[in-house]
Amino acid sequence: MKKYQLMAPGPTPVPSEALLAMARPMLHHRTPEYEALFVEVRAGLKRLVQTAQEVIPLACSGTGAMEAAVVNTLSAGDTVAVVCAGKFGERWIEIARAYGIEVVALTAPFGETVPAARVAETLRTRPEVTAVLTQHSESSTGVLHDVRGYASATRDSAAILIVDAVSSLGIADLPMDAWGVDVVVAGSQKGLMLPPGLAFCALGDRAWRRVEASRLPKYYFDLAAERRTVLRNEAHFTPAVSIVVGLREVLRMLEAEGLGNVLRRHDRLARATRAGVEALGLRLFARATPSPALTAVHAPAGVDSEAIVAAFSADHNITIAGGQGEMKGQVFRLGHMGYAAEFDVIVALAALEQVLAGLGQPVDFGAGVRAAQKVFADRG
């Protein structure tokens, strides 16, 4: 028996509380039962996003919500600056260009970040830039970008800040209102520990004013229309009912743990993972602030990272992820977000030790686990 373990950077495991709630008989979305559910979920999402704004749910994946953020706040011919140091940064560029938006690409090598000073400088020298688009956690590289710094640059400019928080909501601190982030985009399958298929957009007042001026066509992703129905506590189109049912459960779990504790848990899991990986002589891919959601790791010299991913699956029934795009073969990624706890990290590192040895690498058995244990033992 090999117990199946999902340790990829999303979708993440779903707690049985949510799985069983979603396995109950289907609710209809135009009933008092769904209304009561939606009231609770709306309030919980606001607390999680740390905003007084409505957090608008959309039946789509995170990419759909990224597109919603663009088509609602921008117009063809606008110019945006995109923080691009990974595959999801490239996705912002692709979405913007698909809609006829000019892109000033603030690129950095994958694994690095773009300093806030460079964003501020861009806003000074390129006054035509009306929005800055970034990831918070870049899932392809395991880097956490300086959203707080970007927000302090955009807040005093005419540009709005649009943040893809798909792999940071409920994982890394992102107080939307306090930092002055204009748009937060998130998804269900990362920190929220749910199946994919539900995503979210929260817009601040400056962003809502942009919505009034936006001339890009939209219908399914029309956030102004969505907000009108959300404020009536109704669904505009048929919602992803079962995932919303699961959302109530996970929001209750997160509230019971407390957001501060949730964020500290992710930080601890990430530090332990990094310590374990480095103790095994491996090199982290992130050369900037690492994300608390996942750890991207260089494969040892001469080893194809896809072979590591395959061995995790074939030998240990554990799903991790390889590198995306140009990082394929170079990098493997360990997720430690959402429904993830200390002993999951221990399992991942123990499996990594076995996998490396199986691939003929020299391994000091227990060294990775020991380093993680020391992080966990330090409760200071």
Place this chain on the structure above:
Amino acid sequence: MKKYQLMAPGPTPVPSEALLAMARPMLHHRTPEYEALFVEVRAGLKRLVQTAQEVIPLACSGTGAMEAAVVNTLSAGDTVAVVCAGKFGERWIEIARAYGIEVVALTAPFGETVPAARVAETLRTRPEVTAVLTQHSESSTGVLHDVRGYASATRDSAAILIVDAVSSLGIADLPMDAWGVDVVVAGSQKGLMLPPGLAFCALGDRAWRRVEASRLPKYYFDLAAERRTVLRNEAHFTPAVSIVVGLREVLRMLEAEGLGNVLRRHDRLARATRAGVEALGLRLFARATPSPALTAVHAPAGVDSEAIVAAFSADHNITIAGGQGEMKGQVFRLGHMGYAAEFDVIVALAALEQVLAGLGQPVDFGAGVRAAQKVFADRG
């Protein structure tokens, strides 16, 4: 104890086979396990849509797939004809106009239909019409439009036929290739008996040629990009994994029953429902071919149909639906699609008898049930 029963025209009940499959630990979508699942699901969807084309899954509700059909096959400034005799016909018009498409509205009073001859005449007199958009089953009125007739009109013209089959796939016969339908749009939460959040587009060769010429912006709903990844048996963006897992189960159930039997079951349930409702002295809303998916019924004179919906829920724990838009208060709707069987109709009619009596209407108890029983007894 009042057993909860969902008898609305979608979302419909989900069979426990699918609920329990979806409650299993989350799969990752870039694994051999998911690939094997997707191979099976792709083949099953083709058989269900009766097409040799790929049936492209999208993580969204049916409205998202309607929008995908429009933005991939049309361009701003194009002119389309829309069959509009209900709320979902109006939705086609709204989507088209949102994208700068001119609309020739072929309207009929709600409850009626648009004859195929009128579509053919429109194509003759308005050669600028490049597409005809219609519902197959119009869920707001319970009418089945003559898609076969529309297809025979469009097939020999330059216009393509785009059919919203959200509440007809797996319910009413729609042999896409045989009839020459160019685009079929469907959703997960009706005949497929799944939670909402997964939708589908299937395009014929003429429609794919339109995709090459379409100049409307798109990214999340870029069907050409989706098809390229589907043909590699991969997901483009994160799919609605759990619903795809459920899809495998329901496709197996539908295959075991046989599509012909599935369609005959729906026809029988619909005939029994109509017979029962009429035996109780109520009047059907559909004045054209009724849909096998649902039955829309006029409330008795002097009775608000919302009171009927409320009594089903409060007194019997049964969710049915009221009228939408201008039909609110006038009409109630009974769903009998998807995971629906003969004794569900008996329960719905028995409850209707109780509800009508509770609202002070004269009721011949058993008359509705008796009429349905006679339909079921006739196996000829």
